[in-house]
Amino acid sequence: MGLYKYVTVGTAKRILKGSIKFTQPGAFNDPFELLPQFFVAADTIEHTRNLSFCVLSPRRSGLDRGHIPGDEKDRSDFQARNIVSTLNQTVGILCLSRNAESLLMWAHYAGEYSGALIEFDENHEFFNGLNPVKYQKRRPVFNLSDFYDRVVPISDLCVKSNAWAYEKEVRLVRATKDLQLAGEGDGKYPVMTMGLPLECIKSVYIGERMKVEDQKDIWKLVKNTNISLSLAAVANWDYSFRYDQIKFSGSLLGSPMITPRTAHIFKDEPGEFGEVARWLIRNHEMSVFVNKTC
Structure with a gap:
């Protein structure tokens, strides 16, 4: 447990x-x-x-x-x-x-x-x-x-x-x-x-209703650590959440996981991360739906 x-x-x-x-x-x-x-x-x-x-x-x-x-x-x-x-x-x-x-x-x-x-x-x-x-x-x-x-x-x-x-x-x-x-x-x-030593922390799960600016702050605090990071969304099938993975545990070896749900965290980033995030926000068919506030 x-x-x-x-x-x-x-x-x-x-x-x-x-x-x-x-x-x-x-x-x-x-x-x-x-x-x-x-x-x-x-x-x-x-x-x-x-x-x-x-x-x-x-x-x-x-x-x-x-x-x-x-x-x-x-x-x-x-x-x-x-x-x-x-x-x-x-x-x-x-x-x-x-x-x-x-x-x-x-x-x-x-x-x-x-x-x-x-x-x-x-x-x-x-x-x-x-x-x-x-x-x-x-x-x-x-x-x-x-x-x-x-x-x-x-x-x-x-x-x-x-x-x-x-x-x-x-x-x-x-x-x-x-x-x-x-x-x-x-x-x-x-x-x-x-x-609290940061190695005590395994994972952070961002709440469904956390403001985008706060999500960005959490990302900045986590990205150079071994802590995994996910963003919650109301599940379609039950009284539960699904979690979109942003970062796996351990060092960030490549880019974060940018999905229609997580793209807004990275849309103002310079370079490739920001370009991918902005493209998903503009073009992905699920972008508007998965970010509707519940």
Whole structure:
């Protein structure tokens, strides 16, 4: 399975310039993020203990007690809210996906199809510590004592409702001390980033609705790399996209793939590339049809 991220065009350009954002848990769009319930001991002194977390370790198994009958008054998310508050100051999370064909994620995270889908090489050392999100029907319930006196994997808390299962999300967590402050953000959380080696990126898929000028910018960022590049178009036969290849992975040994769909990216280029692109735009019988906006 591949490793992907749906992004706006601005984010795509920043990633292709070698920088990627890590987000604080409190800035996510799901208010239940990292927010399980806990069975808590009657002794309130226990609740004052400090908890330690690891950003790399995989999820521990067998912790969820949500299926065990118990009195609701013994369950609380008070400690979970304190944990999230702490993690907002100490970690950033990079959210990725195993799903390369999600129309919903194209709409929600990629600027309503005007952004891009980026494929990464998960075997690169940059992605050490990658962990999948767990999806389930019931909100998890943990014993708080299972989090005392040990270093707890943050992945233990990465459990979401089945409503989000289509995202097939995987996460990379990093300590803020290993990130760079890139701006003030919205005032609530600063923008934290990490340098991204371009060899981490395998492919870029340009969205159906990306503006031509932005497509040209993406091409310029990709053409001298080993990254492959394709342009999406609404398929004629299903709720899906077809992709016109512009550049294959590896060095660009010849010309890019110029088709009626991709010609407008190259029509202002000098020399043979531009001549071929302009001829296709003027003369190919499918040129107008395949570039109609959807």
